[in-house]
Amino acid sequence: MTILFVILILCIAVLGGVLVVFDSWNDRLWKENRALRKELERVKRADGEWQGTADGYADGKLVFDEWACSECGYEIETDDPDELPAFCPSCGAKMDC
Numbered sequence: 001m002t003i004l005f006v007i008l009i010l011c012i013a014v015l016g017g018v019l020v021v022f023d024s025w026n027d028r029l030w031k032e033n034r035a036l037r038k039e040l041e042r043v044k045r046a047d048g049e050w051q052g053t054a055d056g057y058a059d060g061k062l063v064f065d066e067w068a069c070s071e072c073g074y075e076i077e078t079d080d081p082d083e084l085p086a087f088c089p090s091c092g093a094k095m096d097c
Contacts, residue, residue, distance in 0.1 A: 046071050048093035050084050069093060 048071040052064030067076045067084055074090035086095055 046091060046093035047096060048072075048088060048091075049096045050076075050081070052081070069095075 048069050050067040051070055053066040053068070054062035054064045055066070056063045063079065064081065065077060065079050067078065067081070068074065069088040069090065071093040072088060072091040074088055076084060078084065084095065087093065088095065
């Protein structure tokens with residue numbers, strides 16, 4: 001009878017430990033979920049535009065070959081503005097064309 005009692009106590013202790021670990025894991029997931037939702041709301045509101053930097057002339061016109069996101073400053077180098085992505089790869093802001 002004593003051995004069964006000890007085994008029962010050990011099982012309860014192990015189960016209690018598992019529940020504590022699960023509870024803390026669940027709390028961490030809820031906190032991460034809240035943080036991700038806040039970040040998603042921030043990104044949803046972010047609208048930006050590609051701001052070009054000209055460093056020369058071609059055929060009497062300025063040549064823009066460096067473009068920066070107005071939201072985060074992420075830079076892309078391209079001579080063709082049509083190649084610019086619709087969303088910033090860094091912050092996810094939707095770019096106005």
